[in-house]
Amino acid sequence: MKQYSYFPGCSLKSTAVAYDESVRAISASLGIELIELEDWNCCGTTAYSSIDRLESIAVPCRDLALAEKKGLDLVTPCTACFRTFERVNSHLKLYPFLKPKVDKVLAAAGLEYHGQVKVRHLVDVLINDVGVEAIASKVVNPLHGLRVAAYYGCLLVRPRVAFDDPENPESLDGLLKSLGAEVVPFPAKSRCCGGSLVISNVDLALGLIQRILESADSNGAEAIVTVCPLCQLNLDAYQGMVNSRFGTKFSLPILFLSQLLGTALGIKPKALGFDRGIVSPDKVLAGHLQESVR
């Protein structure tokens, strides 16, 4: 069993609790052990870097300092957390004058960080450590041609990611196909959902969300699969608002990759948090789940 330090992030404990549930549910079957980082603190996301530059590095650095003691790769399913930690690591490397400051700040809390923690997104672990073939071999309940749109979100593939293209990514498409799903063309697959702008500028965000839903819907998707808790929240919880604002009739369940993965691996839906979706996935899944799993 490969072990990882696991960083759920604040969203996975609240609005995206289904993501946390389903990730934990599938880890054993995939041969990975996720050990939640003890007493982790909120990374601060992009918000912190607008308020205070030094703190925006030092506060998430506490998590990295804690993770370094465990000596394992730090895995997070939350794309924003992933990029925040990556920013800490790259800033410490690119700007040598920053390290002594951060060292001093951490020392005040009795901590130290030596830049040794490799931060990984869950998708990276699934594709590169576990491997698409290995996952496919464990599928007991293929998704029977469920038409899905693979939504990467913006930060998973940008500014750069080693295993996929920033403009036209295909890694999730491949993974979902190996689970038996039919992956529809989806031009907006890596366009931004608006993230936290849904709170501070809801009109702007609704426009972005509508474009993504439209792109998936017009290409025949029955569901959208996502890997980021913010994306799922925006596309799911605000779908109703999009419909009333733009007069559309979208009814697309927004599923986490781990939920569909779990389904394909034969794990019961209850354990995968399907009932958490605002737009209910029941109708869609009913047609694609074997009797034994329902």
Add this chain to the structure above:
Amino acid sequence: MKPRIGVYICHCGANIAATVDVEAVSEFAQGLDSVVVARNYKFMCSDPGQNMIKEDIENLQLDRVVVAACSPQMHEPTFRRVCEEAGLNRYLFQQANIREHCSWVVPDKEQATRKAKALVSSAVRRVALQEPLEVREVGVTPAALVVGGGIAGIQAALDIAGAGYKVYLVEREPSIGGHMIQLDKTFPTLDCSACILTPKMAQAGSHPNIELMTYSEVAEVSGYVGNFKVKIRKKPRYVDESKCTGCGVCQEKCPWTADSEFDMGLSKRKAIYTPFPQAVPNVPVIDTEHCAYFQKGTCRACEKFCEAKAIDFEQTEELVEVEVGAIIVTTGYDAFDPSPIYQYGYKRLDNVITGLEFERLCNAAGPTGGRIALNGGSEPRSVAIIHCVGSRDKNYHEYCSRVCCMYSMKFAHLVRDKTGAKVYEFYTDLRTAGKGYEEFYNRVLEEGVILVRSRPPEVLSENGKLIVQCEDTLADCQRRIPVDMVILSTALQPRADAEEVGRLFSVSRSADGFFLEKHPKLAPVATMTDGIFIAGCAQGPKDIPDTVAQASAAAAAVLSMIAKGKIEVEAATSVVNEELCSGCRTCVPLCPYNAISFLEDKKVAEINDVLCKGCGVCVAACPAGAITGRHFTDKQILSEIEGLLADIKPPLGAEAEAEVEAEVEAEVEAEAEAEAEAKPPLVSV
């Protein structure tokens, strides 16, 4: 006998004198051992400066000269020549670099002066140990090899052949002509490219001094400047060049087709083909991958219909060896493939094409007979031309490809002229620096072409139109411009095999991947390998006027070598002391110039004086210390170090030295005693 050294400190105007106290340095030099005279002067490399040295050599019987000035890269040859003109062997000269290594990098005047003194002291000690060396001359084979038959290669070959010397022009495609023959019109004059090139091609093909080897590649290069031996691989055409009349019947009758490389895949050619009608030589080749005979053993239609009986399916590859005095590499460029730029839609969306594809489309001999047409066959009513595709871009090539602004405007003119369509050009900076180029830009504006200052991020497809989405940076607004066709002005990039070719000819490449010139301003066509020259786009993206100029420049350099007939060979090479050599052969594979061979009869290593560049790798590697680097002996190098560390104090007299030695000895003894007391004595078991 003690040497008689003259030391000359150059002010180099203010370059050295503003930082280094040249008076103090020359005074210091005067006090050094064996220095007969020390002077300082404003510009040592000038006539009066040079004469100063010559007069001193004569009047003061100097037998060693040190000049403390700029880098030897700049003026060592100058001062060496001065010494020789005064009757002194050039290897009895040493240059101390008190500019690039001192005044230009040490801002503090006191420190710079101290350093200059150390550098002078170092040079003085060294030059005292230098020996005269014999400069050798080798002959120059009066022939040249030109690699690559584009306009650069053709021009260079014609220049050399025209002077009466033999040229081997090697081209790997079936015909010469390069990329220029693919172009429709050339800027700024709008000359028809083929019309101005084909006469030169014909000349090159029929010139008595040019041996044209097409469908051939250079396989191996050995030798040295003036005396290269080159192996050329002639690929089998399966057509006998001596019999073929160029009638073209075989191409007519051949039933098998393939994508035409010349037409950028926009049309088909036959399996037996000449790439274009004006090919030189006008002899077809058989493409075995698409020929039914070679694939399945059937057909042979070409053979049946050939009246000259020139088809020869049994033809094999031929390896030819030639001897030349110089080589000019004119291998040209590759066009950037914009497929990786997903958001421009090349090969994904219809009617998005590259620059070279447009040239073929627009050309009367091209796939559409010169009609600028969309996929469906109709003419576009609006065209977008996007500049800098693959250029000026950290993600692809950081450099500017230099010709795209001009060729983009050329396209704009041609589109307006032939179709009257609306043309939008998307540029970031307009580069129109050549002769007649700015005037061409004005003409294009007057013809009604719209220039939008923007780098479009995306080309989308909506409702049958291509939409160029962009921010118009001058009008300061977001725009979505619908067009029927998008032309991507793609970058010029180094050839895909530039690395192998570079290794073949010992030519290095600059960071952008093009071949590296010896000096970007003062030696743009020479390379660090003597006798090997580069010209045209192989050296960097450029237009046709500059390409032709560089080709002629390289030809002139070659002609000057051949006309002189002999070459001086650097004497600072390495030599094996046969008595000390144990025959271990450690040195042989280490030599980067393949200059060391092992003599089986004597069982010792031998260094070829002409190939050896004096790099010193073998000297350092020899376990027996049997190899000496002439002009870089151990004694000479150590004396340089001693000079640097003498720390501007004049050397101690013999008495004082003995005192210091005694002091040091006493210190060392005392330390050893103290250590022995502290440690318990070793007990032997």
Add this chain to the structure above:
Amino acid sequence: MSKNGQKNGDQIAIEVYSADGYDFVEEIASEPGGESIRSCHQCGVCSGSCPNVLWMDYSPRKIIALTRAGKRKEVLSSNSMWCCATCHLCTVRCPRGIEMPELMHVLESIAIREGLAGRVSAPTMQRTLVNAAKRQGRVHELGLMGRFFLRTNPLAALKIAPVGLKLLLHGRLPLRAEKIEGTDQLRAIVKEAQKIEGAE
């Protein structure tokens, strides 16, 4: 000023010539992530890519141009930075490799420091989030939303109340805020960081 309130030639000249962005650019360039502002050659590919450009007072490229022209107040009080979703579409296309979102965040931090970000509500949301992060070590969404709307626009809360309710009913909006054990460590970190920054 002339009698009818119009500026005379000299006054216009002084305004035009005194607007010099040199110091402003260097101020941004000294921040980690801000140095790339020097490389911009104003091609506009960032603005053309930005999904939110039509909501911005000034496009990303224009923000850099204005910065160089010394239009400090216009830039810092604009809403442009606050419309940036950090999606990095600009970054991957920029021919100079500039990370525009990072530049935007640097400008945001300066705007907040100088109290010029009053027109937009985003800073309030971010400050609320950051305060929760540094004090409790966790962000409690319900609390965050509550505080945000109270401080900015309570009526707007009504618009998205149905969304909140649905989340609550699906167990996605915990009522209780969580707190980590190591809050004293966080406090020490923040205190030391503020000490270092204050000293600069």
